[in-house]
Amino acid sequence: MKHTFNGDGISGDFILEPGASVGYAVSGTFAGRIDIDEYRHNSWQVRESGLVNQGLSGTLDNGGLNLARYRFHAHDWHGGEATAALL
DSSP: OEEEESSSEEOOOEEEOTTOEEEEEEEEEEEEEEEEEEEETTEEEEEEOOOTTOOEEEEEEOOSSSOEEEEEEEEEEEEEEEEEEEO
C-alpha cells in the first residue's frame, strides 16, 4: 500500500492480523506532518506522531487478539509532496 500526499488528507485503511507486523516509511520534500492513526474504541487515535517537515519510519506490531486498523493522516500542510508506504 502506498499513498502520495500533496496536502491535508487521509489514506485508505490497512488491516493487521493478530500477531502480525509491517514496516512503514514516509518520505519526500514537504512542509507538514504525517501521523499514523489507529481505530480504537469507535474512533481514530494517533498511534505514531510524525515530526513537522520530516519523514517517519518504523514497524507497526499488532500484539492484540483482534484485527488492528490503521491509516496515514497528513495535516498542517504548507506544500510539497510526501509518499507514505507499507514495506
